[in-house]
Amino acid sequence: MPVVFIPPHARRFVNGQKQIEVEGSTVEKLLRNLETEYPGIWDTLCVDDALKPGLAVAVDGNMSNRGLHQAVQTESEVHILPAVGGG
Amino acid sequence: MAKKRVVTTKINGRPVEFLCEPRQTLLEVLRENLDMIGTKEGCSNGNCGACTILIDGKAVDSCLVLAVEAEGMNIETIEGVASADGLHPLQQAFLEEAALQCGICTPGLIMSAKALLAQNPDPTEEEIRFALAGNLCRCTGYDKIVRAVQSAAKMGCASAAK
Amino acid sequence: MATAESDKTGLSSKGKYKVIGTRPIRPDGVDKVTGRARYGADIRLSGMLHGAILRSPYAHARIKSIDTSKAEQLEGVYAVITHKDFPDASDKIAELGEGSVNLKHLSSNVLADDKVLYKGHAVAAVAAETTHLAYEALDLIEVEYEPLTPVLDVRKAMQDDAPILHENQRMEDMSPDATTSDKPTNIYKKFFFEQGDPDAAFEKAHIVVEREFTTATVHQGYIEPHAATAVWSAEGKVTLYTCTQGTFTVRQQVAELLGLPLSYVKVIPTEIGGGFGGKIRVYIDPVAVALARKSGRPVKVVMDRASVFEATGPTPGSWIRMKLGVDAQGKIVAGDTEIAFESGAYPVSPIGAGCMCVFSCYDIPDGRIIGYDVCVNKPHSAAYRAPGSTQVAFATESVVDEICEKLGMDPIEFRLKNASVEGTRRVDGVAYPRIGLVETIEAIRDSEHYQTPLAGPNRGRGVASGYWMNAGLKSSVTATVNGDGKVSLVEGSTDIGGSRASIAMQFAETLGIPMEDVVPAVVDTDSVGYTDVTGGSRVTYATGWAAYEAALDVQRQLCDRAAEFWEVDSSEVTYDKEDAAVKGPDGKSFGFVELAEKVTQASEPVVGRGVSNHNEPGGAFGTHAVDVEVDPETGKVKILRYTAAQDVGTAIHPSYVEGQVQGGVVQGIGWALNEEYFYDEAGVMRNASYLDYRVPTCYDLPMIDPILVEVPNPGHPYGVRGVGEVPIAPPPAAIANAIYQAVGVRMRHLPMSPPHVLHEILKKEG
Structure with missing residues (x-):
């Protein structure tokens, strides 16, 4: 099952867990499924069906620019990180 | 007025x-x-x-x-600087040595280098750096610009310039 | 230099490719050495007016009133605008591809709303017949200010009693506490990352070093000032000529700020005279558009140099506390850091990236990173080459050097022991794919430079590593095969340092044709598909990938056309890039040029299309070595020798890859030794000119020796990694470490300019 690394500011919704295994084939599905079990986490990370501004997704170490639509594999690691701008 | x-x-x-x-x-x-x-x-x-x-x-x-x-x-x-016969050796050297990135400082640098080589056809690296110190380049770190001027000097830039 | 002479003969050093790895002359080169290339300020349109901008003399003040009537009456003045001429911007965040922007902040930054937040903040603008007249009109605009106390230092701005820039700003807490407060604050956001249990790990450490560092605000320093020229059509569409890193991001910002449909804004890129991250956000573009609309004439606005320093994005000044612990064998066991960045007048700064870079070079099992994004009365900070990475590398790599000294361990040996490798998990949680840090450390270790002992008094050698994550993002390319066998390659990435060449080379490689037969054109937003900014070290990687896809598309179409001519099935036809030919059954063959001609005469046009939206995995690393000599009488530091090793994936055009490394190193040297925004107490920058700000000149420097380490990126068809940004990160730390070796003082403030170095030397001597 994919593993979502819970960003520190959202851990209060998941009893302080740092990572959680959850079903889903996209980042959106993972977070929706997390929300069912841990209400509050969706609104902490997302707004208007997208990641909140300033946040980005990394899957298996790669920063993604597909946001919630990024596909994940069964063994994937998903991180929610600050969005980064380059020079 | x-x-x-x-x-x-x-x-x-x-x-x-x-x-x-x-x-x-x-x-x-x-x-x-x-x-x-x-x-x-x-x-x-x-x-x-x-x-x-x-x-x-x-x-x-x-x-x-x-x-x-x-x-x-x-x-x-x-x-x-270029003539009907083609590019000046300095211009050619800047291209071959990749001595420009954004290129905004390039015209000024070529003019300063041209003045240097007219006076001193075989300058040392130190002399080139001194002569070009008034031309800022923010992209290249100057390395390839100095090499381009050295290369143009070798091509006999001073004689070609006249 | 580490690249072989034979490259110049036209063969790649590895012989793996025909075009990649060679050093052809760039397609836009002749125009640029003859003065024919058109940059931002070189645009001239019929009936064009000239714009000028009135700027705040105060670093922090409330605008009580603006009276433009006298200026409007001056003969030759056609329009005067203030913030009121912009529609109300919503508090919406717009994604600019590379980073995001709050539109309300952007709008207030372009022309101040109710407050000015830094000296030089734009307040009003004029369009007149000449530039001189426009500046005369500025003198006639009467602005009544209520001056407020400015706050200029990041730590002071974080204090409870600090003057507040934005009354409605509340801190967003990303730590597990997730505190909320109703109190106005200059802190926009608190970042937090933690791995393992750093507090427990420090308890068990053999050596712990904890230090504080500060760095001054510095500027990208591109030589070309911002310039924008706008012209409206009768049906309400606007065309904007501008020097930018990203035409599409300018289009988006202008459309949002002026309330225009995106498709009614056409942005035509001029050549661009440097950017380094500073030409992504708009400053004068919306002003030119608004002046042109109001005056009914084309309007050109060109910034003057002082305004570029005072009012466009510098990179943040910073305060950093850095604590590292190692065991007796020299293995890092714990790290803990707090980083505060001056975001300037508005959030956000590159603090998030700083947090992700700070421990990026090391395997730190237990670590904590806390970051603060803090508003101060300075211009809104912007991206600058590996944004955030240089400041934090200065802190980390300096403390690492101190630990090496305490351990009695060679800094190269220490780095090899602790370096991040494939699988290393960064403190922010991400695990690396295949990366090339170790190879860069080994390259420095084995270099002639490092193997040659440094002799002489007051001389020292320093080493440091650095990292940048590199971007992928979106790019589009189209390729039309012409009847003469050449290809027109249309792209949206503005060429800031030779990317026409690096993109064309990947295209040519894919078809097996000479690079000279590819004619690239950087075009406007109506003429090519969406393309993100030239930034994030992404263009050769991502637009190169799009060009590769376009070339594959051309291959497929050529095969289909040949199949028609031969009356065989397409599946029987293949493209042979070795011969640049299409081959069919029974030895049938068309050379590329031959088929191009035939297709043009008797078939549908061949137009290849390529897009990319990939994520560059891993990022890139560099390790640098520097020798310095310090004058103990004056504190002046001379760079004697500099070698920079970097994992570049595959060097497409090695000369321009070397150039990126050399240029980045020299910007890092400037940051290390001289450059700083020098403010007086009123918040006025007292050195807003090149030579007072003091960017490096030719005479300050030796040659910069790049070592290109090629660990092909598994996530790119040709193994490309972004190269532009990494090389700016290591220099300040490497130089600080060298200064310590030379004269025994640890420099913990940037710049390490003569007064600061001399101060430390005198302090040490008592």
């Missing part, structure tokens, strides 16, 4: 007469009045050298010269 003046010069070998305000710099007149945009403006206070031209063979920041001062002077700009 002060009255406009007529100024007579030679630019890149041709006689040029222009009308300008006393407050206009030579850089402004070249670019705005004469539409010679090859000479670039980076700071307009003599710091960056992007507007370097040659006046009577000497490298000068054209932003520090008032256009009215150019009366009777012999001016060379980047537009006059």
